[in-house]
Amino acid sequence: MDSIDSAVLGHLQRDARLTNRELARKVGIAPSTCLERVRSLRARG
Helix, strand or coil, X not given: CCHHHHHHHHHHHHCCCCCHHHHHHHHCCCHXXXXXXXXXXXXXX
């Protein structure tokens, strides 16, 4: 887990209703990258 994963988790913990596009904008990555990271985090538990 790196700093981007931590940022993704932090934003989702504050507001789990964020859309992928909003989350990507807040973290500063592309929406497709964000989606893959969220899927990876879910798969890892």
